[in-house]
Every structure is written in C-alpha cells, then in structure tokens.
Amino acid sequence: MKFINSRLLRLPAVSFALACCFHGLLAQSPDPSGPTTADDSLAKLEELVAARPEPGTTLTQEASRLWWSEQSAIIAAQAEAFYTQYPSDPRRWRAVSRYLRASLHPIDAEVRQTRQLRSHQLADLAMVAPDISDDDWAGVVEWKFYRILQDPTRYDKATDKIDPAPLRVLLDKMTERMPQAPRLRGLEGQYLAVLLRQDETAAEAHLEKLSHSENSGVAKQAQGMMRLRSLRKIPVQLKFTAIDGREVDLASMRGKVVLIDFWATWCGPCIGEMPNVKKVYEKYHDKGFEVVGIALDKPSDLGKLEEEIERLELPWPQFLDAENRRNKFADDLGIIAIPAPLLFDQQGLLVSEKARGKRLEPAVAGLLGL
DSSP: OOOEESSOOOOOOOOHHHHHHHGGGSOOOOOTTOOOSHHHHHHHHHHHHHOOSOTTOOOOHHHHHHHHHHHHHHHHHHHHHHHHHOTTOTTHHHHHHHHHHHTTOOOSHHHHHHHHHHHHHHHHHHHTOTTOOHHHHHHHHHHHHHHHHTOGGGBOTTTOOBOOHHHHHHHHHHHHHOTTOTHHHHHHHHHHHHHHHHOHHHHHHHHHHHTTOSSHHHHHHHHHHHHHHHTTTSOOOOEEEOTTSOEEEGGGGTTSEEEEEEEOTTOHHHHHHHHHHHHHHHHHGGGTEEEEEEEOSOGGGHHHHHHHHHHHTOOSOEEEOSSOSSOHHHHHTTOOEEOEEEEEOTTSOEEESOOOGGGHHHHHHHHTTO
C-alpha cells in the first residue's frame, strides 16, 4: 500500500520564464514515434514512466510540478499511441493505466480537463474489457475510486461530506473479482475514513466486519483503525530511538500535550504544514507542548530526511523505521494518508486527528488552558 497525500494540491500556474528555463532539466525521453513493435512501444512507455529528473538536479516545488506536467504529456502521447496502434493487444490496458496516471499532472487547466475527459472514457472501457488483466483492472478501479474521492463537486458545501455509495460500488466489484487484492487494504481504509465522517455507527459495524476479512491486509487495516480509535479511551504507548539518538517514550510525556506528526519528505502538504507546526511548537513548548515526528520515508532515504529536517530546522525527535518495509507505527494505527497529525492530551488520550493548519494552535492552547 502506498501512502497518499490527504488533500489535492491546488497549484498556481508556472511562469513562462520558468517553463523556458526548465526544458534543460528534463530527463532524456525517447521519441514516442520511434518504437516499431508492440514490445518496443510498451518498453518505451515504461521507460518514460520510470524517468525522473537527472541525478543531482535540485528542483523547487514549482519546477518539480512543471517537470511532471511535461513528462506526463509525453507519457500520455506514448500510451495513446500504443492503445491506438495495437487494438487487439491486451497490454493496451496497461498503456491505459499509464495514461490515467498521466492525467493527474498537467498544470494547464484546459489540458488537464481534456485529458481527464479522455481518461474517464478509457477507464469505462477498461472496466468492462474481457481481455484486461486483473492487475490492470484493479489499477483502473483504484483510479476511479480516487477520482470520486478527490472530486470537489461531489462534496456537500455545508457539511463537506460525500456520498459513500459510489465508492462502495467500486469496492464491491473489486472484492467480488479479486478478494485477495492488496489494493483493497488502502481502498477500504479510505472508505472507512469517509464513512466515519458520515455515520459513525455504520462505520463501527463495518470496521468490525472488515477486521475479520479473509483478505489479511484488509483485516489488518481495520484492526489498526480500531486501535487508533481506542486511543480516545486508552493512553497511547509509543517508544523508539530517534534518528539523532534521542530516546523517546510517550509514557514519560504524561502531563504534556503531544502532537504525533506522521509525514514524509515526498509529501508536499506535509512540508507545507511544517512552518505552522514549528510556530506553534516555539510558542507553546515551554508551556507543555511536545511534537514527535514519524517519517514514512524509505530507510534508504535517511540522508534525504536528515537534510530536510536540517533545512526546515525541526527541533523535535523523528522516527524512521529502518527495519520494516512498512512503518510499524503507521501500520499499527491504520494510517493510510498523510499528513496525519494526532493530538493527545495530558493523559495521553487522542483528542484530534485533524489538528493542522488553523486548527492546530487553538487546539493546543485549549488543552493547555490558555
């Protein structure tokens, strides 16, 4: 399961000057018209998908967005070419899955809208295609699921709630066709997060049902989310050695307000929130406020994590799981999206899972009685 950003980034347009200067940073990509066989064409597409900015290139956030925007245009063209040129090759649906991913990155609004419309057409065809592989089909279902979840027009303006029924339809289809699909873990977790905002009683019943699922990943996800909810009544226990060698034990922090911040260096909203967390930390630390960071970066990215901590000047301890493929603390609590700020009171009880942005300071101040 991949962790995702909990909100879509709403990004400003990039200046023409930046666009002109940026072409030299693009990783060298093959000409989509070059391949002469289906195997070659698909190999070129996968090469494009795997491409990243040239090693040693340091990009600003805007430059990174532009890189992905331009690279996604090349990927979309190559994917569309394969789909059109090889109409009887079942691997055309793999090309479609690549096209769907590429539809998320265009900066230009008109291009984004056009590509999204084409994506929905292709996704609908893929859903009923008799020759699509299970893996490609599951990828399409996942894409459709998150497009529903991230469509602002589907949310009630007064309550900020979304109808979970269309999400359930997709999950039921995947469960019927692929009951052991690994993707179901994250998707069911997202569905439960939606349901918890809509109907807590129904969500609790569904959590209990999923905790006994024959899909071990789904069962573990539900059990983790149940553990997280239990922290509203049972004091949190968390103990680790931080990457700088500090020993951290939340049991020793009783009497203080504690924010456990699940984040990663690759999470744009996480990085964007750090100045706010730092401001609140500096204002209330000597009054009894602590912050603990749980980084979901890969163990191999320890150096990058340390550089980012230094750049942001973050003084609180950070944990990086160097022993497990999945971060054990995130896994145990069913964390499926970041940023995931968990705010605990002086007794170690969870009081908020949304303490970020404008909500953080008043929540901390209130707990401290200030």
